[in-house]
Amino acid sequence: MSEMQTSPENGISNEPYEVLSSEELGKYLVAARDLTPGDLVLTERPLVFAPKAMPDPEAVMPCVGCYKPIFTDAGERCAKCGWPVCSGNCPGLKDIRHHAAECEVLSVRPDCVLNDMADYYRHDALLPLRCALLQKTDPEGWKKLLEMQSHMECRTPGTEAYDEADEFIVEYLINNFASKLDDKIKKLYDITPELLHRICGIIDTNALEIRLPQGTELNALYSETYKMEHSCTPNTKHTFSLTPKDRKDLYTITIKAVVPIVKGHHISTMYSHALWGTQARRQHLKDTKYFSCKCQRCSDPTELGTYLSAMKCLGDGTKPCDGIHLPEDPLDDETDWACNKCSVKVSNSQVNMVISQMGEEVENVLMMGGSITMLENLICRLSTFLHPNHYHLYSIKHSLIQLYGRQPAYTSHEILDKKIKMCRDLIAITKALDPGNARLSLYNSILHHELHSALVMKCKIRNEDCSAKKVEDLKLYLAEAKTAIDIALSSLKDDMEEVSGKKLQDVLNNSKRDFEKYCKEKKISV
Structure with missing residues (x-):
């Protein structure tokens, strides 16, 4: 791989990273010095941002000035x-980074409607429009935007990505607005179908999603962050500033190292879900980012020893087998799956069909808020075919541990022991996949909290022979419970801007107070 080093774009020699480039990766970041967990890699304001459409736009839309949901x-x-706004006095309406610039373009369509609102006000078209308006509002930002990859070679007419962008964004902006601009405004902005398609490609390839506390979501582009390459074992975590003192710092991204990064090593982030199996992750990245991931985790049939995608071998029809099926070459989309104990092989298409059907069943049960019985029955059925660590079983078990110990019929020693083992198993998988809490911090926090709760509950109920527990046994349980609640809280340290992070922290703090009170009552120091 040929590499060309370029100087950091802000010219500061003490930057924690350098920008390099290669034919295969394009621009990417490497550590300019040894980085330790918690070290700042970079922080920057967004180049441009805009709201996404809400799940039911006929009922609720985001204000174009502040993105608050409005009826x-x-x-x-x-x-x-x-366009719908929360108030005529919304400060974002006169802010050039929010609604002010686009308002001039959007106002060339004079009429308002009350029917088919979701088609009339297409919020997903606002980010491409705001990008195009950088030509006048931020010429330097416009140059940086055009440096980003669009992968137009993969987005030719007839492809799903091109046709969707054409129908829902390009034609919408051209027919309703750009074609109606007067000559004076047209000279300021070059808004053509070709340019809008390129911008749509840039957004799909490089935009990051920001969840706002009020329930709406934005897409944002960052002129430096986009250079970070993907890895399914990322070594950084990013957070967004959602409540800054200065409004200009709104949506600023902060990227920190979460594991040690040696000088010269690549700095990476993740663009897929850490709890998807290799084939699902790689397909998602091909569909959305136009590349085939070859990272350490994707290259390993066992996924770092977790067996997150592994299937059980059912034998050759004449005798059973207790082996497991793994892909012979996980980087080959058509690879056979071979048993590690017998000669049986299964085609990739067969595996995909089974996993897809199971995935639909798991999703349906979880969306319905499945009961303990439903979840246990599903685990029992799927466990015939799947390795105990399979990602479908992980999802079900993660839901199940939050029910065990909380319903009257499920608080026995047997159930609590089952919950404790399940928590420990899932924690081991989570730690192997995400040792720095880059992507699974909330999952990890919940797992440790549930482990803590089960251990404390074990202390509070009498032994099965109705005798009281010995102090030595209590100390063992409580020592592990203390460690678990401390890890649960520590896992959330970078999630305090998220509503879910704050809510979970409140729950954990209450549990810790109750725990300390219980230890004091029992006069046990841990």
Whole structure:
């Protein structure tokens, strides 16, 4: 691989990273010095951002000035362009980084409607429009935007990505707005179908999603962050500033190392879900980012020893086998799956069909808020075919441990022991996949909290022979419970801007207070 080193773009020699480039990766970041967990890699304001459409836009839409959810049919309208807003006094309406620049373009369509609102006000088209408006509002930012990959060679007419962008964004912006601009405004902005398609490619390839506390979501582009390459075992974590003192710092991204990064090693992030199996992750990355991941985890049939995608061998029909099926070459989409104990092989298409059917069943049960009985029955059925660590079983078990010990019929020693083992097993998988809490911090925190709860509950109920527990036994349980609650809280340290992080922290703090009170009552020091 040929590499060309370029100087850090801000010119500061003490930067923690350098920008390099290669034919295979394009631009990417490497550590300019040894980095330790918690070290700042970079922080930057967004180049451009805009709201995504909400799940039910006919009922609720985001305000175009502050992105607060508003009732579609009852909300106020921007006095100039007619788009739904929370209030005519929303500060974002006059802010060039929010609504001010686009308002001039959007206002060329004079009429407002009350029917088919989701088609009339397409919020997903706002980010491409705001990108195009950088030509005038931020010429330097516009140059940086055009440096980003668009993968237009993969987005040709007839492809799903091109046709979707054409129908829902390009034609919408051209027909309703760009074609109606007067000559004076047209000279300021080059808004053509070709340019909009390129911008859509840039957004799909490089945009990051930001979840806001009020329930809406944004997409944002960052001029330096986009250079970070993907890895399914990322060594950094990113957070967004959602409540800054200065509004100009809104949505600033902060990227920190979560594991040691040796000088010269690549700095990476993750663009897929850490709890998906290798084939699902690689397919998602091909579909959305147009590359085939070859990272350490994707290259390892066992996925770092977790066996997250492994299947059980059912034998050759004449005798059973207790072996497991793994892909012979996980980087080959058509690879056979071979048993590690017998000669039986299964085709990739057969595996995909089974896993897809199981995935639908798991998703349906979890969406319904499955009961303990439903979840246990599902585990029992799927365990015939799947390795105990399979990601479908992980999902079910993660739900199940949050029910065990909380319902009257499920608080016995046997159930609590089952819950404790399940927690420990899932914690081991989570730690192997994400040792630095880059992607699974909430999962990890919940697992340790549930382990803590089960251990404390074990202390509080009498032995099966109705005798009280010995102090030595209590100390063992409580020592592990203390470690678990401390890890649960520590896992959340970078998630305090997230609503889910704050809520979980409140629950954990209450559990810790109850724990300390119990230890004091029992006069046990741990």
